[in-house]
Amino acid sequence: MRYPPFLTIMMKQVLICLFALLLSGLAQAEPPRVDVPIGDSPSLGPANAPVTIIEFIDFQ
């Protein structure tokens, strides 16, 4: 079945909009991340560990 050209273009636009909405939804689900420079700070565990925990502490 063939649609008139203007309808095909509209359907394409609708699909693109849906895809963009989906992408922005995924982006919002991802928690915000902060890039903290590690430098020469004391560290424990392998440098290539999948999880890095940076802890800001005050001993007192």
Place this chain on the structure above:
Amino acid sequence: MAAGPTVKELLQAYPDQIRLVIKNYPYKYRDFSKIAAEASLAARDQGKYWEMHDILITRSPKLDRASLIAYAGELGLDVKKFTEALDSGRHAKAIEDDLQLAEAMDLYNTPTFYINGRQVIGERPYAYFKRIIDEELQKAGR
């Protein structure tokens, strides 16, 4: 403040999967925050950072200069070298750099954590950290 026991428990539960990095954020209006942070790095010079880190958390707030020197002795450090490092302010700049980083990041509480960059403010129960770590491991495909 520091979340000693909880973090230690996590490191034991996830061997080889977690790297822990310590940054100092000594609160400016507390008497011994800065000198205690410097003491931890002075112990690091002698290969006993984590031992000193643990003792400082356990004995806090007793962190005056004399107590810190006594802890160095307890840990079997070279007390003379330790005291020199402390008194000469050898690590003052490193602590100051951490402090400036914390201020630039607008931190207002300790402990504050970044788990693969995800911020966690204050002490939280083990299960709270576990959930985030499990999510991160899953993302990493481990």
